[in-house]
Amino acid sequence: MIRKKILSLERVRGIDKSFCFIPHRFLTDGFLQSLSRHELALYVFLVLASDKHGLSFYSDRSICSILGLVEEDYVFARSSLIHKDLITYDGTLFQVLSLPVTAHKVSGRAVR
Numbered sequence: 001m002i003r004k005k006i007l008s009l010e011r012v013r014g015i016d017k018s019f020c021f022i023p024h025r026f027l028t029d030g031f032l033q034s035l036s037r038h039e040l041a042l043y044v045f046l047v048l049a050s051d052k053h054g055l056s057f058y059s060d061r062s063i064c065s066i067l068g069l070v071e072e073d074y075v076f077a078r079s080s081l082i083h084k085d086l087i088t089y090d091g092t093l094f095q096v097l098s099l100p101v102t103a104h105k106v107s108g109r110a111v112r
Contacts, residue, residue: 020047023099030103034084038077041067046087046096054096 006012022044026032035043045067049056058066064074081087084104088095 018051020050022047025099029099031086031099034103036077036080038067038069038073039080039084041069042074042077043081043086043096046094050094050096054094056094056096057092058094 032040042063045058045063046056047054049058060071060074063069064071067074069077078087078089082089085100086097088097
């Protein structure tokens with residue numbers, strides 16, 4: 001077993017007023033591997049931008065600008081995250097959802 005030790009005491013992370021998280025299952029249950037780079041960028045952005053309920057309201061234009069995505073890639077990533085049951089979107093408001101029971105398996109997916 002690997003013995004853990006703090007490598008930089010002066011830089012230990014802490015929880016401030018706002019805090020976001022991605023459950024460890026995102027890595028261990030294959031969610032990370034199931035996402036394209038654009039899907040992952042959008043998902044991480046929405047996690048960072050959301051409140052304690054997973055809600056955020058950045059505009060499509062702002063998200064594209066911040067992530068450096070063209071509209072077509074953004075819309076595809078957003079649709080894919082909705083299809084994979086990771087987020088929901090009502091045209092104005094996003095919600096990052098709790099992880100579904102299993103990751104949406106995609107064999108031979110094309111990276112956009």
